[in-house]
Amino acid sequence: MQLLFYISSFIALLATVMVITRYQPIHALLYLVVSFLAVAMIFLSLGAPFVAVLEVIIYAGAIMVLFIFVVMMLNLDKETAAQERKWLTPKVWLGPSLLVLVLLGEMIVLLLKGNGSALPGTTVPPRAVALSLYGPYLIAVELAGFLLMAGIVGAAHIGQHKKKHLHRFLEEKSTIP
Amino acid sequence: MMPVHANTVLIVAAVLFLLGLVGVLTRKNILFMLLSIEIMLNAAGLAFVAAGSKWQQPDGQVMFLFILAMAAAEVSVALALVLQIYHQYKTLDVDALKELRDK
């Protein structure tokens, strides 16, 4: 299991680095799928088979498909890639990377300060998860349901193809070019 | 079988999270920013699962489920917005969208 964890972690990190450095959206998406699959493997190695499966189905499956749909609908191809290449000069990377490295250093220091222990590696079965979900977290589940509902309605509303539409408060301003 | 140290998992999660953050900070394309956000969410989920695994409790996985639900809702709305933005502004450059700036 340990080996599985290290291999998949390595793949996950590598794939993620690839995601954020790609110019072609579709390439990035595919790398992301790889990253998610690797994370699913990590979950499995941590003894969480249920979420490993969900990760594959929902993240790597459903959500990524949405992205792909959008990429297809907007017809993002070489043109976008060229543009990305233009935008992503090494200079752009410098600042964020520095900041993030500092943050990473601090996080690691914080983590190592605490007395972390080894994981037991035993499986938490889906049954326990289900009992917990429909027991103490029932209300949270309900709320998640609301959230998803709102997401669907919102997406449906926003996604409608309409003419340029502004709120009435902003209308006055926008009529003046 | 050698057990995995909890800190290792958390460091992996942190690195994933920060990679996502770098993505958000560097990319100008909204689509890539959304991808990076997905990475960050996923990393957070990983930390939860690791914690659940450490304490042998299902709560970590439950939290991951909620994150999943939230990510799904977020992505659907965000992608709808991306479509609209692309229709209205004919670009996905986030720096072109500065309607909220203080004039």
Add this chain to the structure above:
Amino acid sequence: MQQYLFLIPVLPLAGFLLLALAGKTMSKRAIAFTGTGSVCVAALIAILLCTDYLSGNSGNAVYIQSLWQWFQTAELAVGLTLRVDALSLVFIFIITFVGALIHVFASAYMRADRDYARFFACMNLFVASMLVLVMADNLVLLYLGWEGVGMCSYLLIGFWYETAANCRAANKAFIITRIGDTALIIGIFLLFRELGSLQIPAILDQAPQRFSSGSGAITTIALLLLAGGMGKSAQVPLQTWLPDAMAGPTPVSALIHAATMVTAGVYLIARMHTIFLLSPLAMTVTAAIGSITLIVAGCSAMVQTDIKRILAYSTISQIGYMFLALGVGAWSAAIFHFFTHAFFKALLFLAAGVVIEYLHHEQDIFRMGGLKKQLPLVYYCFLAGAGSLAAVPLISAGFYSKDAILWYAYSAAGGNAIFWIAGLVGAFITAFYSARLVVVVFWGDRKTPVGSPPGRTMTIPLVILAFLSITAGFIEWPHNLLNVHLFSEWLGTVLPATSLRGGHPPEFILQIVAVVITLSGICTGYYLYFRNTAVLAQWKSSRFPAAAREFFFSGWKFDALYNHLVVRPFLFLTGINKRDVFDRLSDGIVTFSKQFNRSLSFSQNGSLRWYVAGVLIGILFIITIQLIL
């Protein structure tokens, strides 16, 4: 009679109300009838009152009518109460009688004016206010009349308001008299604090018991009252408004700025004589101011060329005589001079008005001349008035009153040689400019085309006033000539007799000196302006007399002095602070926060990545702090 007292001021007031509200719809005849009639009826009632008083039916020599309680709170009670005694009666008589004559004159004089109704409304209001002033039973009511006449004076000086200069003159008159009024009202406050009452009889009763003679409080009060009187009566140094006030119509000058309002100060001091008697200093100051004024204004009158300004300066000078008399304690002499002055000065103004109108609004005396033949009646009337002003011995009213003042200036308890000499100098000057006026205006050759001669409505008042200018003096003769002292006996119930000091020369010597001085003044005027005008021309070309003339002509440069001392600093002060320094202060706070906002809002630039970076830096900051601590 007592119950009809209120009619005297109320009739003109009713006239005012009627004219002010309905004047626009009335015909000129109706306006003249209302305006003149109300004052005439008031004059009739006043004459009835005088006869009633003389017949002695009233018993205690005082009429009192309480109309209503004006206001009353805590220890203060002020009623709208009219109180008439001998002193008030003299003033009421002059105000209503001379007022009625001037109204009659004005009804013809002003007939062509567009604002006929407004004129009579203001005149009626003036008469009403002036009557309230002299009939007031308490100082607040007196102050009401006092301010009321000031306002009417303002309205009438600025009657022809289209000319900015007239308005300026009106403003000047109001503001300068207001300075005096403020002193007066502070005096009233002080009186109330010290005596706890504002009733004039009560004050006069209590003052001798409350104050020791010459104490600081009573001197302050007396000086404040004096300052009030000085403002209204145009005494130095508050005299500068009166010459400018001639911007008003001539009847206004005759009524307000010669006969009545400007003598309000004399009335006030005479009314409050007990207070002044308690303060020798204030008495001396009064006399000194009177003396200074009569010379200062007389000198200016000598060199003026505008006929109305000559008369205005002459008025100031004559009121100076009254103040001199008051200051030396010659109360009835002062009031007597007021009495005769009202006739002859009103006459002079009205006659001047006729001349001005006859010559198509020409006011410069050197462009007049030769009017003796064209306007004989006016000439003789004017002559009577000028004679009276110059105090031609025995045959003019002015002689009797001025003689009394000169006599008391030397011999009264408060008098001395300096006051007497000042009076004599004034007498010479007065005689001189009176002669100059008559000679230049009426003798010699005609220089200006003439209009139509005055109608009967204008000449009849002139004749009546001329008659009185000659005869009014006969009721009070000098002590050594004839034992007729009707006027001082009449006032004896109100005003104390003048106490004489010892060691003065016999009266007739002083009289002869005065007569000689007067006659020489007249002769000088006649000589310089008629017989030998070359002397004058020579003077004009030489340096010193020309400079002196210029100095006198400008009223001793008082206007320029005040302009530099008061007006300009005031304008500067208000000008620099027009935008209100405190406003700048609060605006400063606004500007500061706006700047601060601007410097902060650059971070609010709408860039999403910028915000994310901000969040990241925030996180870094917090975690770093946690690590360090």
Add this chain to the structure above:
Amino acid sequence: MILVIPIIVLLLGGCSCWLSASKRFVVCRWIALVAMLAGLVVFSSLAMTYRGGVNGTAWLIDYRVNWIPAIGISFHIALDGLSLILQLLTYFLGTLAVLCSWTEIRQRTGFYFFNLLATIAGISGVFIAMDLFLFYFFWELMLVPMYFLIAIWGDSNRRYASYKFFIFTQAGGLLMLLAILALYFIHGQQTGAYSFGYFDLLQTTIQPSAARWIMSGFLVAFLVKLPMVPLHNWLPDAHSEAPTAGSLILAGLLLKTGAYGILRFVLTLFPEQAAAIASWAMLMGVIGIIYGALLAFAQTDIKRLIAYTSVSHMGFVLLGIFSFREIALQGVVMQMLAHGISTGALFLLAGMLKERLHTREINKMGGLWTLMPAMGGAAMLFTMASLGLPMLGNFIAEFLVLLGTFQVNSTLTTIASIGLVLAAVYSLRMMQSVFLGPLAISGTYRDLSLREWVIIAVLSCSIVVLGLYPQPVMDLVKAALNNIIHHSSGGI
């Protein structure tokens, strides 16, 4: 109960104005007028009833119901002579404010009248509230609609003016709220019974050091409203930018709430502290008189000029209040009435001029008497009133204030009297540059219309009556003023 009715009528009337305006805007001004007149009738009849006063107590009517008993808030309103006379002024000027907005306001008429009526309701409530919480409620009620009146229907610089007005008065109001709460808690800790009631709080004894701070909280709120130099500079802007009715209410009523507050709350709740600062307050009053007059002279905007004369006149109020003399306090009440009427009338005239000439700049006017003699005559009357001519109400007021104050501090009073001269200077300047002098404009302008004539005539009559027969007013407020002096006499 009868005290509440006019306020309720005003609020209901305001709402119905707002609602009805969308259909027929003519209706709403009639509704407003009737609501105002109803209040006027109620308080006039009360004034007739209590002409002679009630024996033994200054309070004529006392009405109280619990509102939020848990924290000691009650709906407690009471009427004494002072309140009654100010109520009369409120509804009188309110009626005129409705009349003068009759044709002036053409946009959002319904909302305008709603705001107007709500402001009047707030002012009316301020004058009778005897519960400090309720007082604060009404205090804010009059503020917010007034802000809208300036901000929406004001002149060109209205936003600046309305913000300034709101911030100044609101800052003062919040300090007052703090002071009220402090007083409330101190009282609660002392007695165990928490209450906002005025009569309960009167019994509180406070540490002198605390009392000084609490009093300053109240004082600042009232002095901003009054206004006292240097807290006055919201006033010229607000007055000059507000619509005519707004200026009328600001000058005629809002300023009076400051004076009323000092009389009712500062003097009685903190007698010692008020006595301690009395000479300073009088000094500030005198400074206000002189400073306001000097600034008024310099102004060229007619409404600003009149606004600064208000500063000057309200200086007399401050001067009079802190002399603690009955005569001076009578003068203060007279000044509140007379200033309300005369300055209100001047603002009305300025508004009429603006309506005709479309400018407030006096340099562009001149010689208007020729065109509008009736208006000129009215302006002359109120100018004379404003400079304190006897026969008119202001004289009585200023005379009594100065007379009463002179017994306390003659030096300051003498300096204040200079204000009388300065009043003449600025008033005459205004009169000359607007109505006198050569005619500066061309074209035909109508003189007063019938409606305007009625307004001016009513105001003229009242100022003359106040000047010649002020005794009924003085009798009415006498008991109330003695009550205040009695409460504050502990400090003297």
